[in-house]
Amino acid sequence: MNINILTEAELLLLNTLIDRSGNIIICCHRSPDGDALGSSLGWAQYLIARGKNPQIVIPDAYPDFFQWLPNTEKIVRYDKHRETVGQAFAHADLVFCMDFNRAQRLDDTLGAVLTASPAQKVLIDHHPEPDIDTALCISHPEMSSTSELVFRIIWQSGAFETMTKACAIAIYCGMMTDTGGFTYNSNSPEIYFIISQLLTKHIDKDKIYRNVYHNYSEWRLRLMGYVMYQKLNVFTDLHASYFTLTRQDMARFRFIKGDAEGLVNLPLQIKGAKLSISLREDTERPCKIWLSLRSVDSFYCNAMAERYFNGGGHPNAAGGHLDCTIEEAETIVRKALNDFREELQR
Ligand code: 5GP
Ligand code: MN
Numbered sequence: 001m002n003i004n005i006l007t008e009a010e011l012l013l014l015n016t017l018i019d020r021s022g023n024i025i026i027c028c029h030r031s032p033d034g035d036a037l038g039s040s041l042g043w044a045q046y047l048i049a050r051g052k053n054p055q056i057v058i059p060d061a062y063p064d065f066f067q068w069l070p071n072t073e074k075i076v077r078y079d080k081h082r083e084t085v086g087q088a089f090a091h092a093d094l095v096f097c098m099d100f101n102r103a104q105r106l107d108d109t110l111g112a113v114l115t116a117s118p119a120q121k122v123l124i125d126h127h128p129e130p131d132i133d134t135a136l137c138i139s140h141p142e143m144s145s146t147s148e149l150v151f152r153i154i155w156q157s158g159a160f161e162t163m164t165k166a167c168a169i170a171i172y173c174g175m176m177t178d179t180g181g182f183t184y185n186s187n188s189p190e191i192y193f194i195i196s197q198l199l200t201k202h203i204d205k206d207k208i209y210r211n212v213y214h215n216y217s218e219w220r221l222r223l224m225g226y227v228m229y230q231k232l233n234v235f236t237d238l239h240a241s242y243f244t245l246t247r248q249d250m251a252r253f254r255f256i257k258g259d260a261e262g263l264v265n266l267p268l269q270i271k272g273a274k275l276s277i278s279l280r281e282d283t284e285r286p287c288k289i290w291l292s293l294r295s296v297d298s299f300y301c302n303a304m305a306e307r308y309f310n311g312g313g314h315p316n317a318a319g320g321h322l323d324c325t326i327e328e329a330e331t332i333v334r335k336a337l338n339d340f341r342e343e344l345q346r
């Protein structure tokens with residue numbers, strides 16, 4: 001089993017960049033998920049242990065059920081503090097880009113702020129085909145999560161001994177959420193070696209699970225029932241399904257950020273299901289539809305997301321967006337399903 005993933009040259013460069021930088025920013029993708037937050041918080045802990053004072057910047061809000069993560073109160077939101085964040089990027093020496101591969105994944109304007117920043121950039125990510133101008137690009141699409149990557153780098157740097165419990169919690173949370181609680185994308189033995197090591201830091205993995213997955217409002221559960229009962233369109237012959245979530249649905253079920261999380265995985269519980277798609281209206285902007293795709297085995301939904309939904313992602317978990325009405329988006333989804341008929345029926 002090999003935990004080390006950096007070449008000697010990469011490790012040396014990483015250390016040099018950290019050592020000579022005063023102002024360090026850590027940023028992650030918009031609508032931060034458990035891995036974006038976990039990898040950022042974990043990496044911040046590591047840099048703090050090295051005597052640095054990094055600032056974590058996120059584009060916008062994260063779901064309530066990540067609030068309990070240690071040190072979230074120190075995170076700065078770009079959508080609330082544009083001026084301060086703009087200044088920070090203008091004066092940064094080093095920016096770590098966590099869990100995203102393109103500047104646009106930050107946010108339309110924050111992406112431009114990142115690109116314009118004179119700071120050197122280091123990417124730490126597991127999405128395919130990174131496209132950011134970096135001094136060091138640590139891109140490993142074969143990893144389950146960016147948090148796993150963070151663990152490996154810390155391990156390789158010989159800093160596991162001094163890893164804090166807060167760091168271990170953040171890393172575990174990221175690994176857990178990006179694998180659906182270790183139910184997909186989680187067959188590599190190294191993952192379980194890493195978990196066993198994290199447990200030596202006295203993290204309570206069962207509590208972390210409950211904090212994330214058993215921490216919804218009553219209304220989220222009712223929304224889930226409603227969507228599965230009333231809104232799911234199942235195409236049995238295609239082993240595929242989709243559902244829509246409109247602003248009206250969200251108002252009815254007192255929707256808050258994070259309530260849609262995980263819904264798209266549920267239709268994959270249908271026997272033989274290969275693909276599930278969710279279409280969600282933006283909570284504010286008209287004619288902005290967000291799509292999530294999940295698939296199993298050798299049906300690669302990122303290909304569909306790229307071709308039809310201006311997006312991309314991993315082979316079995318992808319996303320994108322459409323600038324049209326929900327009805328028009330449904331038509332596009334149906335066309336995509338039809339065009340992929342052969343692969344879906346294989
Ligand atoms: P989610 O459905 O959780 O929003 O996204 C699942 C995965 O799809 C993410 O981890 C990310 O890799 C990818 N993804 C989501 N939206 C986009 C997008 O607009 N562009 C690209 N390239 N990937 C996306
Ligand atoms: Mn991730």
